[in-house]
Amino acid sequence: MVQFIQAQNIGIAYLEERFSLEQTDSEAFFPEWWEHLPEISDLEKQYLDKVKFHFLRLVKHPPLSEETVKLVVLSPLLSLAGFYDEPFLIRSESSIEIAVENEDEVIRGRIDVLVIQQQLWLLVIESKKTAFSLAQAIPQALTYMLANPHPDYPVYSLVINGEDFQFIKLLQKDQPRYALSDRFTLYRRENELYQVFRILKKLSQILN
Numbered sequence: 001m002v003q004f005i006q007a008q009n010i011g012i013a014y015l016e017e018r019f020s021l022e023q024t025d026s027e028a029f030f031p032e033w034w035e036h037l038p039e040i041s042d043l044e045k046q047y048l049d050k051v052k053f054h055f056l057r058l059v060k061h062p063p064l065s066e067e068t069v070k071l072v073v074l075s076p077l078l079s080l081a082g083f084y085d086e087p088f089l090i091r092s093e094s095s096i097e098i099a100v101e102n103e104d105e106v107i108r109g110r111i112d113v114l115v116i117q118q119q120l121w122l123l124v125i126e127s128k129k130t131a132f133s134l135a136q137a138i139p140q141a142l143t144y145m146l147a148n149p150h151p152d153y154p155v156y157s158l159v160i161n162g163e164d165f166q167f168i169k170l171l172q173k174d175q176p177r178y179a180l181s182d183r184f185t186l187y188r189r190e191n192e193l194y195q196v197f198r199i200l201k202k203l204s205q206i207l208n
Helices: 012-019 042-058 066-081 134-146 193-207
Strands: 003-006 089-099 105-117 120-127 155-160 164-171 177-185
Touching: 012 134, 042 066, 042 193, 066 105, 066 120, 066 155, 066 193, 089 134, 105 134, 134 155, 134 164, 134 177, 155 193, 177 193
Parallel strands: 003 105, 120 155
Antiparallel strands: 089 105, 105 120, 155 164, 164 177
């Protein structure tokens, strides 16, 4: 009998066991988040300062819902990075299923935001309420990334709960491996949205 498992109930250990997934800390595996990032203009910095200001203002009046996080933080970032323009297309709340080889299990889930170019999965963004740690979102994002129908291509993810941001890269060719970027937050004095935006901008250039 086939057992259906919700993606939000999946942990890293389960993915390691069922899909032979491995984490790597090699800088050479995921240079896209730190190496040769594009510069950003003063106008872009002003825009990102306003995004940070809007979030910090709203977070003083909880609860801050997932939809509000998308509207106030995520959508402006995607727009500024060019993901609403050609050749990218946005597909939201897509359903996925992953069958586990030699196991009577199917993982089901929904992707909060999926950026697609020419039918390739390029960037999965799993938005969470600010009350949730990113540690809860990372296994879910990896589950969705493993469902990429083009395993020869790398797939990237950004997990975000509004105040914290972390990028993931997954390569499935030969051996499924992933790596995490540093974690960025809006609660430091410097506006770390600058770095988040530079990484998004770099990914949009790579995937264009």
